[in-house]
Amino acid sequence: MQAELEMNQEQEIQFKQMKKKKSKKRLDSWLLLLPALSIFIFFFLLPLVFLFITSFKTFDAATGIGHDWTLQNYAKFITDQFYLGVLWRTVKIALITTLAAVIISYPVAYQITKIRGRMKNYLTLLVLSPLLISMVIRCYGWVILLSNNGVVNNALMKMGLIDKPLTLLYTEFSVVVGMVHVLFPYMVLSIMGSLERIDPSVIRASQNLGAGPIRTFFSVVLPLTLPGIFAGSVMVFSLAVSSFVTPAILGGPQVKVMSFLTYEQVSTILNWPFGSAIGFLLIFIATITIIIYSKLLTRSEKGVAIQ
């Protein structure tokens, strides 16, 4: 009896020690996450919560944020054709940018993964180079190219293809061009990642079974890179839908987008509650678009998990 009791006690002590060890291990992993987590919480999540609260407040001309609760900010946006138009344009530009980035990036990524050795590093660096230049400088570069007496229009007129300059700048087109230029490296990198993960013998298997290069590409390579296309698209779309500098410089007031609208409300009109509401609607719409997109992709390819 006595011995049994002692044993039980011993076991209990052991059990407690084990538990302690386990919780210590847990603590360790939290400790590693702490720096990133604290930045995320204090500088992203908390402000977002405040913004969310603000978006339900009334506008007070004197203090900016009023004291009463209201749904007026959202109602104002949803019922106004102008605001809805801006929202539609923003999403449209982001979608076109994403699509264009996929089409441009895929062949580049495909070629880079086929090359071996030092050349591959140089090409990767070349693809990444747009990210090394300030966004403002790059945008003004496009202004020089696309303006009415810019390089493109001058060249076309000299060749006699057009009589008067085309309106290239301050259009949705120029915004898309500028954004694709900035964002396509993200797409290239993520497609490269998934291309490199394809087992070369899978491609050989396809050829061996009788598929030519084109058939192999569409039946095997493309489906297996959908995860990469998806990851790249999410990055490009969310950066495009929320971008401010590129539409501001290359689109100007003619091509107003959501971020420009928010900026206007917050810093010019000082209507913070309405600005917050616009910001939140943008987050909401972008999230929904991404969810629909991922649903479409996962439904088409069940065997490959979309990371």
Add this chain to the structure above:
Amino acid sequence: MSYLCLENVMKTFNKTEVVKKMNLEIKKGELVSFLGPSGCGKTTTLNMIAGFLDVDGGSIVVDGKPVHLLPPNKREMGMVFQNYALFPHMTVFDNVAYGLKLRKVQKNEINQRVLEALEMVRLSGYEKRYPKELSGGQQQRVSLARALVIKPKVLLLDEPLSNLDAKLRQEMREEIVEIQKKVGITTIFVTHDQEEALAISDRIAVMYEGRIEQVDTPVAIYNQPQTDFVSRFIGEVNQIQGHVVESYSGNQCKVSFNGYQQVLTCNGKNDDLVDFYLRPEKIQIYQEQSEGLRVRVERKMFLGAKTRYILQLKNQQLIADISNTVLNPDQILEGQDVLAVWNPEELLATKK
């Protein structure tokens, strides 16, 4: 009449000759193994036959038609890869049906042939699974079904069992041979595992440094190796040196191994030193015998059905594997002097 014919096939990578003027003829329905250490060119040769690598010289002929200039998708060969290479985004059914769809086979026929192929590899009922939901052995079976369903002219197996565990490997190799014989398909099996090659092949092509050293039946490869490399590579061998005491006409010599004299076939002159190979299981040991090579038992290892004796002869070691039913291992003590005896016909003389 040979069905698959390699004539002077060559491959060079960066000025290194990986495959050197290789010639091989394979009969219809035959299973030939390419056996050799890694880097001997066996996989390179297989890839040239499949069309994944261009030949740098020579020709490959299948059923009377040269195929070495065709792209891989026009060669009608079925290949099973080491890592299975199933399409991860397709179900088992779609994987197997892939080649048939490309050949524009009618839908009902595709259905029927895929189900038949899966039944053959004992995977009926797995049609809707994805490759990642299958075990390694099951994946390899799907791979085999996928290669066979298109009724290829030649089946190419690239180390198909090396990713499986030992027990499964044995089961699978028997299954592969069974299916191969049933279908009657000409097959090339690449492996570095000699036991595997000996067990399943009709003939083995032993390869070394880009050359075929010997092509023969498993029994002949084991018992009559033609080159030094084959004798050393296949099975275990003892290397022993003897000197010619007296040479007779007709390639007969009296050779002495440290006093143990035997008359055997070899072409040496008086006082020549000659190297011989001898399989461990061909040595008998006796405690008392009129003639034999006097050696000391250094160590003995009990291996179940047989016992391995390490025998010390001056500065050289011999190993002898003796069945425990022939000699009770308890009778032999470590450190004891015994006489090693063998039949002179079992000695494999080497070409010097």
